Amino acid sequence: MSFQSKPAWAGDDFLSRCVNLLIQTKPIYAVMKQQARQVLIKTAQKNGIPWRKHYEELAASGIQQQAPQVMNAAVHYPNYYQVPFHAYEKGNLCWEAAFEAESATQAMALRVWKDEPLTWQAAQQRLRSSFHQVLAQHITQPVQEILDIGCSVGISTLALHRFYQSKLDSSVRTVGLDLSPYMLSVAQHRDAKGEIAQWIHANAEETGLPDCSFDLITLQFVIHELPRQATTTIFREAMRLLRPGGHLAIVDNNPQSSVIQNLPPVLFTLMKSTEPWTDDYYTFNVEAAMQSVGFEHMATVASDPRHRTILGRKP
Ligand SMILES: C[S@@+](CC[C@H](N)C(=O)[O-])C[C@H]1O[C@@H](n2cnc3c(N)ncnc32)[C@H](O)[C@@H]1O
Numbered sequence: 001m002s003f004q005s006k007p008a009w010a011g012d013d014f015l016s017r018c019v020n021l022l023i024q025t026k027p028i029y030a031v032m033k034q035q036a037r038q039v040l041i042k043t044a045q046k047n048g049i050p051w052r053k054h055y056e057e058l059a060a061s062g063i064q065q066q067a068p069q070v071m072n073a074a075v076h077y078p079n080y081y082q083v084p085f086h087a088y089e090k091g092n093l094c095w096e097a098a099f100e101a102e103s104a105t106q107a108m109a110l111r112v113w114k115d116e117p118l119t120w121q122a123a124q125q126r127l128r129s130s131f132h133q134v135l136a137q138h139i140t141q142p143v144q145e146i147l148d149i150g151c152s153v154g155i156s157t158l159a160l161h162r163f164y165q166s167k168l169d170s171s172v173r174t175v176g177l178d179l180s181p182y183m184l185s186v187a188q189h190r191d192a193k194g195e196i197a198q199w200i201h202a203n204a205e206e207t208g209l210p211d212c213s214f215d216l217i218t219l220q221f222v223i224h225e226l227p228r229q230a231t232t233t234i235f236r237e238a239m240r241l242l243r244p245g246g247h248l249a250i251v252d253n254n255p256q257s258s259v260i261q262n263l264p265p266v267l268f269t270l271m272k273s274t275e276p277w278t279d280d281y282y283t284f285n286v287e288a289a290m291q292s293v294g295f296e297h298m299a300t301v302a303s304d305p306r307h308r309t310i311l312g313r314k315p
Helices: 014-024 026-046 051-059 063-070 095-112 120-138 155-167 181-190 228-241 265-274 278-282 286-292
Strands: 145-149 173-178 198-201 214-220 242-253 296-301 307-313
Touching (some): 026 265, 051 095, 063 181, 095 120, 120 155, 120 296, 120 307, 145 228, 155 173, 155 181, 155 214, 181 198, 228 242, 286 296
Parallel strands (some): 145 214, 173 198, 214 242
Antiparallel strands (some): 242 307, 296 307
């Protein structure tokens, strides 16, 4: 079998252009979007993820009233962030997306090992652990201050924090940052013991945080949702925020994964129809972009059957 650097359903290939045409046909797109949502919820519920129950609990929790506490009114939302996303008309800027994000994240982990009889809890644990193990293997310097960019409802942030906390005697300070005040409100609500030092509402391209203030910055499942210019700007900002010798770690869809390359047409079409920057991500040389802003590329590892972890170091 010949080596493929990316799926044929992404980029400028014939197959990809056909799928894009389908997606751009508005009435078809409207139906597909709703179908994608229904398939996602049904599959999750079938696998024991309490999607609807969890939604109702959050909706009744009163966190809507606490949102102004996390919200930074000065934040400007870039155009790429204000388009429909994941079948939500307002993308990440709505309660519906925030109330469903945890269930969607659990469902995502289950899809990684879909042929194994894992519970959703075990799949999530394995997903996070596969990333942490790569960090542990390659980062030998002490890690005490961590920034999780695109933290969403905080699942990645808490798992990463607990991993480093369990490795060290001294205390680790972890901060989660996201552009959605809705996601951050849920993150704060989930962080019942206040383990995370701060939940910050900011654009990762321009955080306003001080220079050289972190040892490790992570982007977990964020950049496949961004146009490449935004990703490169975030890399430049990460370069500024890291201390010399600090690390940037990215985990995301692996264009070279055979599972991803061989996704059934229904799935990749649904994926492309709900994540508008898919083509851009799958044709983007992430390592080169990191290097272009001054990072040393340390490693790219297929950390699980679907994802890769990319590590860079600030000289
Ligand atoms: C798929 S979620 C990340 C999931 C989470 N890191 C995890 O591993 O479970 C992507 C997140 O990136 C955030 N995001 C997208 N663009 C951003 C930006 N420019 N600045 C900060 N956050 C951004 C979105 O609001 C969303 O919550």
